[in-house]
Amino acid sequence: MTMQEKTVFITGASxxxxxxxxxxxxxxxxxxxxxxxxxxxxxxxxxxLGNENAFAVAADATNFDELKNAVDKTIEHYGKLDAAFANAGKGVSKAGTEEGDPDEWAQMIDININALLWTAKLTLPHLRKSQGHFLLTSSAAGRTSIKGSIYGATKWFAYGFGRNLAEEMKEWKGRCTTICPGMVNTPFFDEDKEDKLQPDDVAEAVLYAINANPRNSVREVYLMPAY
Structure with missing residues (x-):
């Protein structure tokens, strides 16, 4: 199958x-x-990346109006949308329910849950037109129980939302992929460890799902360090 060029909207892209x-x-x-x-x-x-390949609009993904402006400007620029990758997310500095900081929880819920919902709501009308693809970053932490992890609970939401959205999009031949990586070597984590996944590993998972034959809805990609 010859690969078809696609226009992909990415949050948390910087x-x-x-x-x-x-x-x-x-x-x-x-x-x-x-x-x-x-x-x-x-x-x-x-x-x-080059102006012919990339277009950017600064926006806070937790602000519905700012995110809407980014999506609208994308459609004005490219004329269509084939895929959206809801990737923006954050963790907290203190684990545990008793020890956790409610202000940090609020910020994390805003970006890990609300921004995901905003991105889906704003891009789905355009993806419907192209029978397009929605992808989101959940986590290995959203697939297992971790003592006192409020972060993990937000990723459980993302994981469940992705599975539900896949069923919703199936009605119009759209696809939804939930990406579930283990620890990734990014600024998200304070420690730089060699035994983490690299951002490129997750990028390869996204590309794999996007490039799959349209008849193949890759519902989930679960990535863990091999050693």
């Missing part, structure tokens, strides 16, 4: 998994629309 995914998609012949809060980082990435 660093880590989002940045690696943008690079790999462009290298593989796709176009990307990038959004994150850091305008400077986005502009630098667009310059690296």
């Amino acid at each position: 660093s880590g998994i989002g940045k690696a995914t943008a690079r790999l998609l462009v290298k593989s012949g796709h176009k990307v629309a990038l959004t994150a809060r850091s305008k400077d980082k986005l502009e630098a990435l667009v310059n690296e």
Whole structure:
């Protein structure tokens, strides 16, 4: 099957998994629309990837109006949307329910849950037109029980939402993929360890799902370090 060029909208695109995914998609012949809060980082990435391949709009994914503007500008620029990758997310500095910080919880829920919902709501009307693809970053932590992990609970939501959304999108031949990585070597984690996955590993999973034959809905990709 000859690969068809696709336009992909990515949240959390200025660093880590989002940045690696943008690079790999462009290298593989796709176009990307990038959004994150850091305008400077986005502009630098667009310059690296080339204006003909990448377009960016700075936005806070937890702000519905800002995210809507980013999606609208993407449609104005490219004229269509084939895939969206809801990747923006964060953790907390203190684990545990008693020891946790409610303000951190609120911020994390905003980005890990609300921003995911906003991204789906805003992109689905465009994906419906292209019989497109929605992808999201959950976590290995969203597939297992971890003592006192509020972060893991938010990723359980993402995991369940992705499975439900896949059934919803199936009605119009859309596809939904939930990406579930273990620990990834990104600024998300304080420690830099060699035994983590790399952002490029997750980017490869995204590309695999997007490039699959349209008859093949890759519902989930679960990644763990091999050693």
